[in-house]
Amino acid sequence: MTETVSLTINGRPIRVPSGTVVAVALALAGESRFRRSVAGHPRGPLCGMGVCFECSVTIDGRPHCRSCQTLCADGMEVRTDE
Amino acid sequence: MSDARSRFEVVVVGAGPAGLAAAVAAAECGRRTLVLDATPWLGGQIWRGREAKGGTGSAKRWLARLQAAGAAVARQTAVVAAPAPGILLAESPEGPREIGWERLILTIGARELFLPFPGWTLPGVVGIGGLQVLVKGGWPLAGKRIVIAGSGPLLFAAAAEYRAAGADVVLIAEQTDWARLVRFGLSLPPLAPGKILQAAKYQAALIGVPYRAGSWAVSAQGADRLEGVTLRNARGTWTERCDVLATGFGFLPNLELPRLLGCRTENGAAVVDDRQESSQAGIFIAGEPTGIGGEGRALVEGLIAGFAAAGRPERAGRLRRKRRRALAFSRAMDRAFALRDEVRDLASPETPVCRCEDVTRGDLEKYGGWRAAKLHTRCGMGPCQGRICGGAVEKLFGWDAASNRPPVFPVSIGTLREPDPGPSVDSE
Numbered sequence: 478m479t480e481t482v483s484l485t486i487n488g489r490p491i492r493v494p495s496g497t498v499v500a501v502a503l504a505l506a507g508e509s510r511f512r513r514s515v516a517g518h519p520r521g522p523l524c525g526m527g528v529c530f531e532c533s534v535t536i537d538g539r540p541h542c543r544s545c546q547t548l549c550a551d552g553m554e555v556r557t558d559e
Numbered sequence: 560m561s562d563a564r565s566r567f568e569v570v571v572v573g574a575g576p577a578g579l580a581a582a583v584a585a586a587e588c589g590r591r592t593l594v595l596d597a598t599p600w601l602g603g604q605i606w607r608g609r610e611a612k613g614g615t616g617s618a619k620r621w622l623a624r625l626q627a628a629g630a631a632v633a634r635q636t637a638v639v640a641a642p643a644p645g646i647l648l649a650e651s652p653e654g655p656r657e658i659g660w661e662r663l664i665l666t667i668g669a670r671e672l673f674l675p676f677p678g679w680t681l682p683g684v685v686g687i688g689g690l691q692v693l694v695k696g697g698w699p700l701a702g703k704r705i706v707i708a709g710s711g712p713l714l715f716a717a718a719a720e721y722r723a724a725g726a727d728v729v730l731i732a733e734q735t736d737w738a739r740l741v742r743f744g745l746s747l748p749p750l751a752p753g754k755i756l757q758a759a760k761y762q763a764a765l766i767g768v769p770y771r772a773g774s775w776a777v778s779a780q781g782a783d784r785l786e787g788v789t790l791r792n793a794r795g796t797w798t799e800r801c802d803v804l805a806t807g808f809g810f811l812p813n814l815e816l817p818r819l820l821g822c823r824t825e826n827g828a829a830v831v832d833d834r835q836e837s838s839q840a841g842i843f844i845a846g847e848p849t850g851i852g853g854e855g856r857a858l859v860e861g862l863i864a865g866f867a868a869a870g871r872p873e874r875a876g877r878l879r880r881k882r883r884r885a886l887a888f889s890r891a892m893d894r895a896f897a898l899r900d901e902v903r904d905l906a907s908p909e910t911p912v913c914r915c916e917d918v919t920r921g922d923l924e925k926y927g928g929w930r931a932a933k934l935h936t937r938c939g940m941g942p943c944q945g946r947i948c949g950g951a952v953e954k955l956f957g958w959d960a961a962s963n964r965p966p967v968f969p970v971s972i973g974t975l976r977e978p979d980p981g982p983s984v985d986s987e
Contacts, residue, residue, distance in 0.1 A: 494697065496611050501697045509682040509784045514844070516917040519783050523680030523914070525689025526604050527597065528670045530942040530969075531914060541942065545693065548599055 484553035499544035500525075500532045511544060511557050519558075534551055535559050566659035567593040567631070569868050570647065571666060572638055574815065575603020576854050577861035578666035579621045584865025585664070586628035588874070594630055595649065596639035597968075601625075603668055603840065605854055608695035617854075622829055633658075639974060640965035641820055649858065655974040662841050662868035665829075666814025669810035669847035674898075674949045675912050675920070676905035677778040679806070683785025687807035688716045694724045701725030703802040706788050708732040708776035710896045718768055719960070721805070728768045729799055730792050734808070734902050735895060736773035743895030775902050779804055791901075809896060811950045812848040815967040824961070827953075833879060834872050835864035843868050851892070856885035871935045903954045912955065913948040915941020920955070929958040942969050947964060 480495040486506045493502045500522050503511060510519040511532050522532035527546040535556040536542040544555070569585040570908035571578045574596035582594035596603075601610050602618050609618035625632075636651040646656045671686045678684065684933030685693070687709050694700060705726045706716050710733060718728045727757045733740070774792035779785055787800045812828050823830045825840035835843045843862040859881045865873040906912060918938040926932040929939070929952060938952070939945030941959060944967075949960030966974075 493762075498696050501699075504693075504698050511682070514680070514911075514914065514917050515796060516911075518680060518683055518911075518917070520680060520783070520914070522685060522693065523673070523689060524669065524671060524686050525692040528946050529914065529944060533942070546598060 482549050482551045482553075483556060484549050484551070487553045487557060493549050495549070497549050499534065499536065499542075499547045499553075501547055501554065502549050503534070503544060503557065508557050513558060565593070565656075567591050567661070569593070569662045569664065569895070570658055570660035570863070571595070571630075571664045571865075572647070573603065573666040573668055573846075574601045574630055574632070575666060575668050575846065575857065576617075577601070577668075577864075579625055579666070580858045580861030581664045581666055581843075581845055581865035581868070582630040583621065583624045584862045584874070585662075585869045586625075586870035588631040588866065588871045590662075592628075592630040593633060594625070595636040595638070595658070597635065599634050601632065601651050604692050607692050609711045610749075617858075621858075637968055638816060639968050639970045640661035647788070648966075650970050650974045662843065663820075664835075664843045664845060664861075664864050665811045665820075665822075665837075665848060666694060666729050666844075666846045666857070666864075667816055667848055669851055670808050670946060670950075671807040672811045672954075673806065673947060674808055674902055674905065674954055675910050675951050676776060677907050677910050678780055678785075678788075680911050681779055681785045682783070683779045683802060684779050684804045685779065687713055687805040688810070689807075690803070690805045691717050691720050694720055700803070701780055703727065704729050704800065705802035705803045705805060706730050706732065706790075706799050706801045707805045708734075708774070708788065708790065709805070709807040709809075710734045710902075711807075712892065712896075712900065713807070713809075714715055717805060722768070726803075728766070729801055731738040731768060731770045732774040732776060732792075733770065733772045734775040734899055735897070736899075739897075740772055743891060748987075765821060772918060775899075775905075776804065776806060808898060808902065810847060810851045812851065814961070815944075815946075817842075817844055817848060818961060819873075819965055819967055832873070833863075833882075835860055836867060850886070850889050851875075852885050852889040856889065859885055869930050898954065906951075906955065912946075912951050913938040913941065915939075915943050915960070918948075923952065923956070929960045932958075944969070 481492045482495050483492045511521045520531045523529045532544040533541045534544045568590040569592045571582045571594040586592040606618040636649045638649045640648040649656045777791045778789045780787045788804045789798045817829045829844040829848045835845045843864040845860035863875045906920040916937040919938045923932050952958045
């Protein structure tokens, strides 16, 4: 049996296998708009490797976290589109 | 702060194939060795996810060998600056960390080259390699319609992986034309017999997926996310409906850290001798930063660098011949997948080139070079520090967008302040 962790995405709870990165949890939750650009355009992951910062989200109140490089943790609160 | 500081005979930056091989070689020679990586994983992007599964194939062998060799490992440790000779400053979950080295090996890999086109900023337009990494981590693709448009041998491997994850791969569009591909195929056997098998395996998995050479994406459409992509080839222009467009035009060496340390670069790659030593004595560079060559070349160069850094270059032995073969293969790939002029020039005046600061091609065209454009538009000054738009403006305008200023990656102010020895006991 795989271990799982529970987190919330924009207030909605989701359970994912442990070892999952936040970007993947967001995709599993059906989110495609991860952030807004400086001119207000929707953006989602591009490089998947921590280089481009397009997948940045707010994690536990800390803005500009790269969701592709951050592992999900129990009780984590993720907000997109900020 | 002595506990935050540590000294090693050999420090390896980057734990992909080249870094693991380098750390194994140095540690097996008895050197006190540390290998660090910015991510929580070992194996780099190419072996992403293999460690968690207990390792498979060559990843498993190298990870086991690393453990047996006794090298120290530091995860989530990102080098941000080199405050003094022989010292690296890194950010880690425990806070800033100073790491001392006698020999340094940089195995920092590469990033994908993206070329801007109208619509390339829509959610759903993803890097070919980037999507592979995400899929290895569980990114859901079941039932998604995917178009792959870009260049390089990676397109086959990616298509096979996307399909294995349940995607409907609608089309692979390769910008280079058939004539070049055939010449490349013919040049393979004497160079790398293993690659033919690999290619055949991918081809077999791909039966039924149309592969069009000499074809490329000219624009992506959608409101809030991708809905379709328009492609072009010599016969005309057409549109495919899709959920995901995977795009990428090969890879660019990561050179920020070598440049920060004063290592010479030439034609977009780090210059090294046949022992992988850079222009800076004691600093070795292996794998993609010396020229894109994939896993095989990275492993060979990593071992050579590790032995040389350990003071045992003679142990590299026959690896040198393997290295020469790998370099020849890299050159053949560069020729086969050279960019056609059309794909360099797809951005319209309204297309964002710098995605961090939303600077368009039209904004940039008012300036004569990278420096002036940066000063006036903030192009390349967002969090990616020009890693994405730098390659794009080189291909678009021929500008040299090299960067070598610390910090080489966005850091918290605390990291830069911490090593300062001044007393700061009073609270406000």
